[in-house]
Amino acid sequence: MDECLLKTHNICKEFSSVPVLTNINLEIIRGEILGIIGENGAGKSTLMKIFSGIYKPTSGEIHYEGKRVFIHDPLSAKNLGISILPQEFNLVNELSLYDNIFLGSEIRKKSGFLDKKKMMERTIELLKELEVEIKPDEKIENLSTAQKQMVEICKAVAMDAKLLIMDEPTTVLTRFEIDILFRLMRRLKKQGTTIIYISHKLKEVKAICDRVMVLRDGELVCTEMIQNISVLEMAKSMVGRELSQVFPEKKRPEPEIVFEVKNLCVPRILDNVGFQLKKGEILGFAGLVDAGRTEMAETIMGIRKRSSGQIFLNGNEIDISKPQDAVDNGIDYLSEDRQGAGILTSFTVIQNTTLVSLASYCTSFIKYIIKKKEEESTLRHKERFNIKTPGLDVKLEYLSGGNQQKVSLAKSIDPAPEVLIANEPTRGVDVSAKQEIYRFINSLSENGLSCIFISSEQEEIIGMCHRVIVMKDGRIMGTVEGENINEEEIMFLATGVREGAT
Amino acid sequence: MNETINALFRRFDYQKYACFIALIILFTASSILSPYFFQVRNLLNILRQVSYTGIIALGMTFVIISGGIDLSVGSVAAFNASVGILFLNYLMKVFSNEFLAMAGGIIAALVMGFLSGAMNGLMVSRGNIAPFIATLGSMAIFRSLSLFIGSAGEIRSVSIHYGNFGMESILFIPVPVFVMLFLTVVLSIVLNNTRYGRYLCAVGSNARVAAFSAINVDRIKFITYTICGFIVSISAIMLSSRFNAVSTSNLGMGFELDAIAAVIIGGTPMSGGRGTVWGTIMGAVILGIINNMLNMLGVSPYLQGTVKGLVIIGAVYIQRQKA
Numbered sequence: 001m002d003e004c005l006l007k008t009h010n011i012c013k014e015f016s017s018v019p020v021l022t023n024i025n026l027e028i029i030r031g032e033i034l035g036i037i038g039e040n041g042a043g044k045s046t047l048m049k050i051f052s053g054i055y056k057p058t059s060g061e062i063h064y065e066g067k068r069v070f071i072h073d074p075l076s077a078k079n080l081g082i083s084i085l086p087q088e089f090n091l092v093n094e095l096s097l098y099d100n101i102f103l104g105s106e107i108r109k110k111s112g113f114l115d116k117k118k119m120m121e122r123t124i125e126l127l128k129e130l131e132v133e134i135k136p137d138e139k140i141e142n143l144s145t146a147q148k149q150m151v152e153i154c155k156a157v158a159m160d161a162k163l164l165i166m167d168e169p170t171t172v173l174t175r176f177e178i179d180i181l182f183r184l185m186r187r188l189k190k191q192g193t194t195i196i197y198i199s200h201k202l203k204e205v206k207a208i209c210d211r212v213m214v215l216r217d218g219e220l221v222c223t224e225m226i227q228n229i230s231v232l233e234m235a236k237s238m239v240g241r242e243l244s245q246v247f248p249e250k251k252r253p254e255p256e257i258v259f260e261v262k263n264l265c266v267p268r269i270l271d272n273v274g275f276q277l278k279k280g281e282i283l284g285f286a287g288l289v290d291a292g293r294t295e296m297a298e299t300i301m302g303i304r305k306r307s308s309g310q311i312f313l314n315g316n317e318i319d320i321s322k323p324q325d326a327v328d329n330g331i332d333y334l335s336e337d338r339q340g341a342g343i344l345t346s347f348t349v350i351q352n353t354t355l356v357s358l359a360s361y362c363t364s365f366i367k368y369i370i371k372k373k374e375e376e377s378t379l380r381h382k383e384r385f386n387i388k389t390p391g392l393d394v395k396l397e398y399l400s401g402g403n404q405q406k407v408s409l410a411k412s413i414d415p416a417p418e419v420l421i422a423n424e425p426t427r428g429v430d431v432s433a434k435q436e437i438y439r440f441i442n443s444l445s446e447n448g449l450s451c452i453f454i455s456s457e458q459e460e461i462i463g464m465c466h467r468v469i470v471m472k473d474g475r476i477m478g479t480v481e482g483e484n485i486n487e488e489e490i491m492f493l494a495t496g497v498r499e500g501a502t
Numbered sequence: 503m504n505e506t507i508n509a510l511f512r513r514f515d516y517q518k519y520a521c522f523i524a525l526i527i528l529f530t531a532s533s534i535l536s537p538y539f540f541q542v543r544n545l546l547n548i549l550r551q552v553s554y555t556g557i558i559a560l561g562m563t564f565v566i567i568s569g570g571i572d573l574s575v576g577s578v579a580a581f582n583a584s585v586g587i588l589f590l591n592y593l594m595k596v597f598s599n600e601f602l603a604m605a606g607g608i609i610a611a612l613v614m615g616f617l618s619g620a621m622n623g624l625m626v627s628r629g630n631i632a633p634f635i636a637t638l639g640s641m642a643i644f645r646s647l648s649l650f651i652g653s654a655g656e657i658r659s660v661s662i663h664y665g666n667f668g669m670e671s672i673l674f675i676p677v678p679v680f681v682m683l684f685l686t687v688v689l690s691i692v693l694n695n696t697r698y699g700r701y702l703c704a705v706g707s708n709a710r711v712a713a714f715s716a717i718n719v720d721r722i723k724f725i726t727y728t729i730c731g732f733i734v735s736i737s738a739i740m741l742s743s744r745f746n747a748v749s750t751s752n753l754g755m756g757f758e759l760d761a762i763a764a765v766i767i768g769g770t771p772m773s774g775g776r777g778t779v780w781g782t783i784m785g786a787v788i789l790g791i792i793n794n795m796l797n798m799l800g801v802s803p804y805l806q807g808t809v810k811g812l813v814i815i816g817a818v819y820i821q822r823q824k825a
Contacts, residue, residue, distance in 0.1 A: 301714075303714065322716075323714060333714065347703070351703075355704060356715045366696060
């Protein structure tokens with residue numbers, strides 16, 4: 001029974017002589033769901049990239065089904081039956097959903113032409129299993145982030161892999177979709193698929209995994225059967241120290257209304273959205289995937305055109321037709337799509353941090369950048385956010401996901417906004433970095449920043465927000481406040497079981 | 503000790519200096535191969551020859567960093583030079599002062615360059631037309647317009663002095679070389695030290711991130727093509743002054759390829775997002791030295807295109823390997 005599918009022997013990986021993984025020895029048992037947890041930069045993604053042929057180990061051996069193998073590239077991983085669901089999207093925007101799902105493993109007719117009908121049918125099957133309602137010939141660019149994630153899952157499952165690696169598949173999903181995913185995972189496991197599940201959400205790991213491995217600073221700290229370890233113990237062994245209270249204490253917002261949206265409409269997307277935001281308030285936006293929360297944020301920022309609606313700042317109506325207008329008025333946006341809309345991976349930490357607020361680092365004549373000023377300001381952010389980077393002039397592609405997210409946050413608050421729209425601010429971030437981000441947003445709100453907090457993680461919505469607006473299908477379903485902020489109340493509204501008083 | 507040296511080598515950014523190293527190797531090899539190569543007169547001659555496309559390549563660098571391409575540079579050069587000389591000739595009849603007329607002609611060419619660049623910029627930004635197609639269109643338009651106004655022949659300038667200044671030297675450096683170096687310094691500062699330069703890289707790197715970061719992507723693209731058109735007109739003035747005439751059918755032929763080649767050899771990736779102005783100049787000089795050496799070694803001029811092509815493909819191949 002306890003047959004070993006994959007075994008590693010002293011795997012090491014260095015990036016420009018900086019060790020990322022040291023002497024990893026692990027065994028993956030056939031048909032199990034193995035959870036791998038660890039902080040950002042612990043080496044989880046690097047290890048998975050080695051298994052899927054994107055990186056080559058500096059030293060060490062991989063044994064797969066009893067034989068020593070060399071995984072040179074993604075193709076050889078595929079031939080071994082290893083399929084990966086990457087942390088960042090890997091979809092071709094211009095192609096249709098089914099084209100993407102079968103990219104690189106197209107089904108062909110005997111004549112050599114593509115068998116579109118068969119691919120379409122299989123796609124419909126897969127979508128049905130995942131209980132998502134998307135047309136199989138829809139273009140990827142028209143999908144929301146969560147839908148894209150579901151497509152990625154379809155793509156990974158479509159390969160009928162022996163070993164399926166899932167790198168933080170649930171970061172953009174709501175609980176509803178996570179349940180669907182878990183059902184699918186259990187079914188796959190029954191069919192004999194081995195799954196490696198990487199996540200920062202320890203409760204999910206506890207719920208779905210058979211065993212859990214903890215990585216810390218590139219080393220394997222421990223491996224436990226899931227029933228022998230509690231969520232708290234997992235967190236402790238990840239961080240290597242005791243964890244204090246996760247959410248900071250909520251401070252009372254001031255009564256004055258800073259920001260107001262009235263009758264915001266976008267045809268087929270937003271229906272009459274309106275709300276008020278007080279000074280220093282953290283206003284949560286909850287809802288299922290495609291509830292229209294991201295679209296609302298993008299409409300406020302002037303990225304999407306609105307058909308009607310007014311936006312007020314400090315009682316005065318402001319005209320926002322492009323992002324520049326929003327920023328000039330003191331409204332900033334942290335995108336949920338880090339690599340697609342948040343940061344530039346080819347830019348350095350400094351260049352990213354100051355991108356939105358660059359004008360304030362320039363001479364008024366010819367806009368000459370005063371680099372020293374930029375550097376000083378970035379250094380402040382680095383210390384404030386505890387950004388781990390070898391240097392401020394390092395390109396962001398060399399930073400871990402969590403540190404990229406911190407830079408993204410630094411970038412959105414560098415112009416010192418009055419209103420911050422934070423969309424999934426802790427997406428793909430580990431426990432201790434999450435805590436830092438929570439504390440940071442909290443202290444900003446104490447200093448008078450008003451924050452629109454969009455999140456698919458119920459826990460942080462409940463832990464952070466003064467008020468929570470729940471959306472569904474582009475409409476506001478209701479608002480919960482104070483003591484009433486709890487999971488049931490939010491889920492009732494989000495699923496449309498009950499419509500609350502607005 | 504060994505480790506520190508190793509670490510030093512590993513941290514050394516080959517890609518950044520690849521072009522410079524190639525230039526030095528080529529330079530040394532040429533000096534050994536031909537005794538005439540390493541002579542001041544020959545070296546200045548090479549520099550003069552590459553300066554015309556070199557200047558254009560500077561503008562092309564910006565366009566390529568923005569993620570686009572400008573195929574129209576050769577035709578635009580021919581058209582601008584034609585307009586400049588026609589205007590100069592007209593003013594010569596009106597004014598008695600030759601220098602005023604010259605200034606007028608030059609200004610006319612610069613304004614035309616600005617406008618033609620702006621036209622490309624509008625098509626690419628507001629019109630949302632793929633740069634390749636938009637500039638392919640204007641390439642045809644401007645060539646045809648210059649053939650039309652010059653009746654497909656030569657447009658001669660009636661001013662004697664106009665033909666002189668392009669042949670002059672400042673401190674032994676030919677004027678076009680001087681202009682090229684001056685523009686390189688200015689554009690290098692613009693690219694690395696101004697807000698526009700930073701935005702340019704951001705737009706080329708990921709236009710969506712740029713738009714989300716409150717950058718006016720259309721405006722940056724528009725400015726970039728306009729700058730390119732303006733710089734092309736500077737090159738056009740230098741060229742027409744050199745011959746004191748414009749051959750409407752020949753001037754600027756194949757310039758777009760030479761300019762793109764210089765940019766790519768210089769280490770600016772076609773995918774945009776980053777680039778180096780000094781690299782472009784080195785790329786142009788590398789092409790110039792290769793041409794010069796092939797001439798000296800008596801290689802058939804018909805084969806020189808093959809060598810150029812191989813160098814471009816080789817340069818891109820090496821960049822791909824390092825990335």
